[in-house]
Ligand SMILES: [Zn+2]
């Protein structure tokens with residue numbers, strides 16, 4: 001199960017974040033990307049031993065270097081399937097809607113792909129059989145597998161690289177589970193995430209940023225799976241598995257050099273141009289440390 005993620009809601013109408021493809025259309029060769037990996041390695045922290053309860057203390061993972069990824073013949077968003085669709089589902093406050101819109105903007109920059117926000121669907125599309133009150137905690141929940149199978153799959157756009165529902169409702173994936181942050185089906189290209197457990201975006205500015213960062217991490221981690229990126233076991237990296245909130249908060253939103261090379265190869269992105277677009281987003285939205293990391297990465301890429 002590709003558990004994990006969050007999500008949210010909506011915005012009437014359709015918003016499109018076009019991608020600037022200037023000089024990025026062709027993408028870099030695997031050899032050029034290998035050189036990029038070496039330049040960026042010093043900026044990234046090795047993963048080290050898992051703590052008690054962490055993902056890798058429970059799950060055995062094979063890991064995946066850039067070279068192994070290429071041999072795996074990954075699914076990539078090239079050709080006809082190149083648009084990321086965001087499907088708001090249910091009611092959202094104005095602030096929550098802003099989280100969804102900003103996350104969609106961020107995903108476009110992260111994956112170098114156009115992102116389209118579809119018209120919001122009401123929660124009434126979910127029948128009673130796919131809802132419950134959590135037996136232990138009492139909150140209302142929606143069945144994540146129903147959303148993927150019965151809401152998203154039947155209306156998957158032909159040009160979708162990924163079709164992702166965002167909801168403010170809490171999710172559960174089936175029997176024996178209390179909840180999931182989100183869930184994705186790599187093969188079907190659909191996923192759902194909830195922002196329910198991401199904190200209160202209507203609190204302070206710091207609370208808003210926390211909710212946004214958590215939502216963006218989940219959205220980009222799960223979409224990375226859709227492009228055949230496996231869990232990372234080498235570095236502190238957005239593609240590491242997370243077993244609990246403290247662990248996912250500990251992970252950076254950035255990709256380690258190996259995972260970055262996979263993404264740049266899959267999406268034909270230029271690493272420096274991508275870091276510039278991310279730096280612009282982080283600066284505009286008050287993520288100073290993240291903006292600074294982008295600048296240091298660009299500097300490292302400039303070195304001969
Ligand atoms: Zn994962």
Ligand SMILES: [Zn+2]
Nearest residue numbers: 232237256259
């Ligand atoms: Zn990684």
